[in-house]
Amino acid sequence: MALARARILAGPCRLNGGGSAWQRGGQAPWRGIGTSVAMTESSCCPLLSVRPQRGLVDEKFRIVLRNLLPKQEVTLRSLHHSEDKDFWEAFGHYISDENGVVNVVEDASVGGTYVGRKPMGLLWSMKPIPGSRSGLRLRKKDVFKPLVVTVSVYGGHVSKGFSEIKALATVVTERWYTAPGVQRVDIDEHEVKGTLFLPPGPGPFPGVLDLWGGGGGLVEYRAALLASHGYASLALEYLSPDRLDVKPSYFEKAYQVLQSHHLVAPDRMALLGLCLGACVTLTLVAHSKVVQPQCCVSINGSHVLPVDQSIDQAFLHFNKNVDKMVTDKNNHIIGRNHILPISSDPAQKVAVGSIKCPVLLVVGEDDQSWATLESAEDMTEMMSKAGNDHLLTVLSYPGAGHLIEPPYTPHFRFSNFTFQGSNQKVVLLWGGHTEPHAHAQEDSWEKILLFLQQHLHKSQDFLHQAKL
Structure with a gap:
């Protein structure tokens, strides 16, 4: 027997990267890039990218935020509206490096729904937003529609009241259970x-x-x-x-x-x-x-x-x-x-x-x-x-x-x-x-x-x- 023990102030404007459409019916490459930027008083053109923007649910993505001020405090938040009409969220608190960059794969969250270097924490740490019904479970029903997750960035370390704050940048991502052709x-x-x-x-x-x-x-x-x-x-x-x-x-x-x-x-x-x-x-x-x-x-x-x-x-x-x-x-x-x-x-x-x-x-x-x-x-x-x-x-x-x-x-x-x-x-x-x-x-x-x-x-x- 083998045993393994596994112990930013203005509303965003969007720039969509080329080749980002999910390929269904042989239309375009299914791996894409999502980007969004916004002009603010405190930083010039913050740029948020999620790669791939469209992918399978078990596929890792890479989130990078650029053009921040050095050592700027920001919050990355994910939001999903389920088929049961409930909202789910997760968020992590980050501090940009000397070049004004946050790389979620390499950088650690210092607070939020997950802490540490957790590249996929914005998904697995999702919980129903405050005030939701109790005892909820997130399960996909229509597998030929994506699980849509909106990734946004906010200035400062925010833990509540997201709906009252304008995001610095936003990217809409798609997570699929069915690959093209299934x-x-x-x-x-x-x-x-x-x-x-x-x-x-x-x-x-x-x-x-x-x-x-x-x-x-x-x-x-x-x-x-x-x-x-x-x-x-x-x-x-x-x-x-x-x-x-x-x-x-x-x-x-x-x-x-x-x-x-x-x-x-x-x-x-x-x-x-x-x-x-x-x-x-x-x-x-x-x-x-x-x-x-x-x-x-x-x-x-x-x-x-x-x-x-x-x-x-x-x-x-x-x-x-x-x-x-x-x-x-x-x-x-x-x-x-x-x-x-x-x-x-x-x-x-x-x-x-x-x-x-x-x-x-x-x-x-x-x-x-x-x-x-x-x-x-x-x-x-x-x-x-x-x-x-x-x-x-x-x-x-x-x-x-x-x-x-x-x-x-x-x-x-x-x-x-x-x-x-x-x-x-x-x-x-x-x-x-x-x-x-x-x-x-x-x-x-x-x-x-x-x-x-x-x-x-x-x-x-x-x-x-x-x-x-």
Whole structure:
């Protein structure tokens, strides 16, 4: 087993850099430059640039502010208006160098929603603006529209009242889950419902069955991003308030639908699951004779909750152990104890000793929803005894919570949640602390992509990529 522990006064006028349009339909280069300038009394033509102005959500950008006075105090702020009509913001306090330049990649924020040299802090430290509704979570719904983030600069070190202050310079950036050429295909066949995202090109492509958690519904953005990285990804809908009795055969049919698609390589398949979706993933690769992937990824799930008969098993377990769920001082539900203590009886758990494909476990050590750290330790012991622990890689992140998502997604320590079946609305404590959680998301995503590449791409694929 491999173990990795990841411990300025006038309104702005805009100058758009050339070649900055997002290429959709073969129009223009998709990597662009955004710039904005403004004349002020205290500095001459402040210039703010964000490169690339348009890019994938997991792509780093570079923010540079020039033409300031030496040692000038400024605030960089990001603002996003979500599809749910809520405003999210982050901001950092900077001091320009002797040349009047702030380079966010190299310079440290001395205050704000993040501190230190954090090039992507304006994204991952976003929070709802003061006065917003409580318990919010930022999730993309329409993946064929960008996540629009406005980056602005203000004179001085500002922490509130941004709407009452004129920005010195502003750039509007776009963050996309879909790269140019990615196709979306609605799936409704053999009782299977979901969305298939296909990369651009002739194929065939490796296939990934993408399973989200107990919140239910159809969640597309991770599958869209996987397609942007070359994987035919099926975001599967398997939970709804009136549909909890989902048998393993449903997931097997979904696997076969993906595997049989003419643009999918049938011998290069993977499963990726988060939360309850991770429990399903582990159950399938251990017990199913139909689902035989080349590898699988489990993000903050557990083998302690087998769903080899029906998904309803999980909800019966929750109801049976509801007394183990406690609340914090803010009445946020802490659910991690519902699978503790972990049984020593192998019959009560997924038979992980029978897994025959490489498994990547991603663990948030401050997960307050599931006891994922204890589960990973028990899985390691079980697979060691069975002699297949060489197939197991564990990425364990101190300070990370339950919702480990693609890079630069804002961290939510808690959020509103509706239990499927009962329709009960609560606030769940997911855990994690913003900076280490952001690190876990960035590091684990990079390693997930490397893991998929290692096990789903043939040698000629690596050779082709090396030539590019």
